[in-house]
Amino acid sequence: MPSLKELKDRIGSVKSTQKITKAKQMVAAAKLRRAQSAAEAARPYQERLAAVMASLAGKVSGDSAPKLLAGTGSDKRNLLVVVNTDKGLCGGLNSNLVKAAKAKAQELLAEGKEVEFYLVGKKGRAPLKREYADKIGKGFDTSTVKTPGFEEADAIAAELIGMFEEGKFDIAHLIYPTFQSALVQNPTVNQLIPVPSPETAEETDAVVEYEPGEEEILEELLPRYVKTQIFGALLEREASEQGASMTAMDNATRNAGDLINKLTIQYNRSRQAAITTELIEIIAGAEAL
Amino acid sequence: MALHFELVTPAKLVRSEDVHMVVVPGSEGEFGVLEGHAPFMSTIRDGAVQVYKTEGSAPETIEVRGGFAEVGENGLTVLAEHVEA
Numbered sequence: 001m002p003s004l005k006e007l008k009d010r011i012g013s014v015k016s017t018q019k020i021t022k023a024k025q026m027v028a029a030a031k032l033r034r035a036q037s038a039a040e041a042a043r044p045y046q047e048r049l050a051a052v053m054a055s056l057a058g059k060v061s062g063d064s065a066p067k068l069l070a071g072t073g074s075d076k077r078n079l080l081v082v083v084n085t086d087k088g089l090c091g092g093l094n095s096n097l098v099k100a101a102k103a104k105a106q107e108l109l110a111e112g113k114e115v116e117f118y119l120v121g122k123k124g125r126a127p128l129k130r131e132y133a134d135k136i137g138k139g140f141d142t143s144t145v146k147t148p149g150f151e152e153a154d155a156i157a158a159e160l161i162g163m164f165e166e167g168k169f170d171i172a173h174l175i176y177p178t179f180q181s182a183l184v185q186n187p188t189v190n191q192l193i194p195v196p197s198p199e200t201a202e203e204t205d206a207v208v209e210y211e212p213g214e215e216e217i218l219e220e221l222l223p224r225y226v227k228t229q230i231f232g233a234l235l236e237r238e239a240s241e242q243g244a245s246m247t248a249m250d251n252a253t254r255n256a257g258d259l260i261n262k263l264t265i266q267y268n269r270s271r272q273a274a275i276t277t278e279l280i281e282i283i284a285g286a287e288a289l
Numbered sequence: 290m291a292l293h294f295e296l297v298t299p300a301k302l303v304r305s306e307d308v309h310m311v312v313v314p315g316s317e318g319e320f321g322v323l324e325g326h327a328p329f330m331s332t333i334r335d336g337a338v339q340v341y342k343t344e345g346s347a348p349e350t351i352e353v354r355g356g357f358a359e360v361g362e363n364g365l366t367v368l369a370e371h372v373e374a
Contacts, residue, residue, distance in 0.1 A: 041301040048297055048368055052330070052359055150299050150370070208361075211317050211331035217357065220332050224356075224370070231299050 004274065007267040011260060018256035024089055025249035032182065032242035038147075039179065039235040046228055053225055055208075056218050057197050066215070068161070068222040071194035072170045077114045079137070079169040080104060081160065081192060083176035083233050084124030085241040086143040091248030093177060093185055093240060094123040100187035101128065101175050105135075116169065120156060121237070138163075147238065153231035160230075161223055164193050176233035177240035182247050185240035192229055195222055292324040293364030294340065296351065298372050303351075304340075311365055312339040312348070313358045322358075322365045329360040338367060 002010070057069060082101045084094050101124070105115045117132065119125055119139035129136055140156050142148045160172060172193040177185040210217055291307035312321045314336030322329075333356055339348035352373030359366045 038300075042299055044295075044302045045297045045299045045368060048359075048366055052357075052368075153299075208328040208330055211315055211329070217330060217332055221357070228299060 002270075004267065004270055007263060007270065011263045011267065014256050014259050014263065018253055018260070021249045021252040021256060025246055025253060028242045028246040028249060032239065032246055035147075035235070035239040035242050036179070039232075039239050042232060042235055046232055049221070049225055049228055053195070053221060056214060056221065057195075059214050066219045066222055068164070068193060068226070069195050069197065069218070072167070074170045075113065077116070077169045077171070078108050079116050079118055079160075079163070079172040079193075081118045081120065081156075081172055081174045081230075082124050082128070083174070083237050084119065084121035085237060086122045087241070088123060089248065090241050090245040091251075093244040095127070096185075097175060097177060097187045098124050098127045100189060102131065104173060104175065104189055105132065118160070118172075120234075142234070148234045150227075150231055153227050153234055156230050157223060157227035160193065161226060169193075174229060174233055176236055179236050179239035179243055182243040185244055190229070192226060195225055292322060292326075295364065295366045296338070296353070296372065297366065297368050298370065303372050308340050309343050309346070310341040311367075312341075313365070313367060314338065314353075315358065322360055326360045326365070328362075330357065332357045333367070333369070 057065075080101055082097065084097055088094070101117070105117075108115050115132070116135050116137045117128055118137055119128065120142060122141070122143055125136075125139070138159070140152070140159070142152055145152060163169060164172070171191065174190045174192040176188060176190075178188045179185055292310065294304060294306060294308045294311050295302070296304040310321055310323050312319055313331070314334055315331040316334045317331070319336075320329075320331070333353065335352075335354045337350040337352050339350050341348050353367065353369035353371070354373070355370035356368045359368070
């Protein structure tokens with residue numbers, strides 16, 4: 001049975017923890033709104049780009065297709081681009097991402113392929129390193145900027161495309177969380193490079209003129225498409241992080257409240273017990289006289 | 290007589306409005322787009338997009354960087370990587 005003082009200290013410490021989790025929850029709620037609207041604002045660009053890609057990719061095919069679309073002709077060496085968050089306190093978000101990345105790596109290794117990781121964000125580094133220490137390649141640190149934007153996506157895409165052109169890998173997969181709601185963020189695995197051929201868009205009768213030419217446009221478009229994919233993943237990550245953090249901190253705040261109630265009851269009981277004992281002692285003493 | 294004009298960047302939808310004419314800095318030369326333009330697609334170079342709200346009005350210029358323009362049935366769409374406010 002803990003003493004009164006111990007209980008009191010315990011209540012105090014849980015209370016201050018609750019204060020922290022509550023503050024973090026409110027911050028996450030405010031940031032979530034911003035992250036969500038940023039993700040929504042980026043959608044038109046992605047949709048248009050995907051539509052243009054679809055109509056162009058159908059026209060340019062065969063041998064003339066750029067390498068980014070056609071691939072290297074092999075699928076041996078795989079690069080897993082894992083997008084994790086930089087900060088913790090967001091529930092199971094990062095461990096789910098790592099789990100998804102590990103599952104994908106297992107699957108590829110079982111098929112006898114080579115796997116390498118490219119890590120974006122801090123939080124996935126340690127758990128992946130534990131298991132695949134020799135397979136961790138380069139990474140990109142997003143923790144230096146407050147909100148990763150298009151410039152970061154640009155830098156990541158440039159590095160990945162550079163690695164691809166040097167022949168460091170054949171296929172790149174992008175693993176990132178998709179934000180569905182504050183409660184649900186699912187890890188998603190998408191093929192990033194070579195750019196998966198989109199389903200052919202409905203053929204329009206109109207003859208579209210291209211300037212300079214279809215291939216030149218496609219060649220310029222593909223890196224941009226990769227960049228947009230990464231940018232989208234970064235935005236999704238931001239929204240997911242805040243959503244997961246809000247939910248996790250809400251739970252933590254509630255748990256702390258329950259714990260405080262329980263401890264308070266225990267504290268009051270032992271206080272009363274102490275008073276009763278004292279009274280009995282006094283009365284017994286008085287009667288003995 | 291109006292041309293539907295959309296200017297989109299990764300960060301947001303900058304413009305979506307009906308205008309008279311837009312002059313786009315294509316990589317092989319500037320071109321003006323009026324309503325009913327034939328389907329057309331071009332990469333653009335860094336430069337100013339000029340938007341004429343009505344015929345004869347002074348153009349509003351928007352600096353864009355990197356991207357391409359597409360003219361389709363539903364007007365002109367400029368996808369730019371960056372827009373100078």
